[in-house]
Amino acid sequence: MTSSKEKPEGLEPYYLPSGEEIKVFERCHEKNLAVMLKGPTGCGKTRFVEHMAWRLNRPLITISCHDDLSASDLVGRFLIRHDGTEWQDGPLTRAVREGAICYLDEVVEARQDTIVVLHPLTDYRRILPIDKTGESIEAEPGFQLVISYNPGYQRMLKDLKPSTRQRFVALDFDFPPKEREIAIVEREGQCDYATSQALVSLGHRLRALQDRGLAEVPSTRLLIAAARLIASGIPVRQACYVAVVSPLSDDMAMVGAMKDLVDATF
Numbered sequence: 001m002t003s004s005k006e007k008p009e010g011l012e013p014y015y016l017p018s019g020e021e022i023k024v025f026e027r028c029h030e031k032n033l034a035v036m037l038k039g040p041t042g043c044g045k046t047r048f049v050e051h052m053a054w055r056l057n058r059p060l061i062t063i064s065c066h067d068d069l070s071a072s073d074l075v076g077r078f079l080i081r082h083d084g085t086e087w088q089d090g091p092l093t094r095a096v097r098e099g100a101i102c103y104l105d106e107v108v109e110a111r112q113d114t115i116v117v118l119h120p121l122t123d124y125r126r127i128l129p130i131d132k133t134g135e136s137i138e139a140e141p142g143f144q145l146v147i148s149y150n151p152g153y154q155r156m157l158k159d160l161k162p163s164t165r166q167r168f169v170a171l172d173f174d175f176p177p178k179e180r181e182i183a184i185v186e187r188e189g190q191c192d193y194a195t196s197q198a199l200v201s202l203g204h205r206l207r208a209l210q211d212r213g214l215a216e217v218p219s220t221r222l223l224i225a226a227a228r229l230i231a232s233g234i235p236v237r238q239a240c241y242v243a244v245v246s247p248l249s250d251d252m253a254m255v256g257a258m259k260d261l262v263d264a265t266f
């Protein structure tokens, strides 16, 4: 499903930077450059965009990409009414008209013929041609295209075409440095510092299992989920099993190895 949502008024989405990403993004916005956020799932890409939309005071329209997403889902379609047809803008078109930040999450999931719709918006013309209505809309000032992309995921099956990649400034994301991740888990997970510290150290140990075949490593998001369960009264080890270990693997040996690390940490 395509989901689009507006930026909630007023509230600052909490985002702890790891480097210069806020400054670079602000310059990209100023210079009308489209941005690609590269990094593993759950490492803060979406939160970063939410924060930047708030900082730049732009509406945010988010589109979760999937392999059924068509160009019409993005641009719009004619709806049939009892008295004829009526054009309805899709979320991309709305963003272009409103001067919003349009965030396409996991863009690599979308088909290539859907992704090419973005191309004319990323060059100096900043236009969106709508074939079905014959219109060509110029993007309002403030419009910015942002895509996210997980380079490790399904690398062999799906990848972004060079003709698409070269239209974006790429910001590399990774899990935050240790002390920052502790601060994030403590705040977002509403747990105490010691619990957050232990969860992050567990996260680091589990991430090292990638070399031993763990396909997806625990994200900051999973550590936050465990912290929330712990804060709500679920025993620590159980919280780690259900929120971190079990979502990551079905392989009994791998699950066993992860549980051992949980037991060694808590």
Ligand code: ADP
Residues within 6 Å of the ligand: 014, 015, 016, 017, 018, 040, 041, 042, 043, 044, 045, 046, 047, 048, 176, 184, 188, 220, 221, 224
């Ligand atoms: P992604 O879009 O990369 O999959 P998210 O932005 O949804 O990941 O991050 C998952 C969660 O982790 C967020 O909801 C937020 O609670 C937390 N998070 C991760 N990185 C940060 C950060 N740098 N500052 C604040 N919160 C963060």
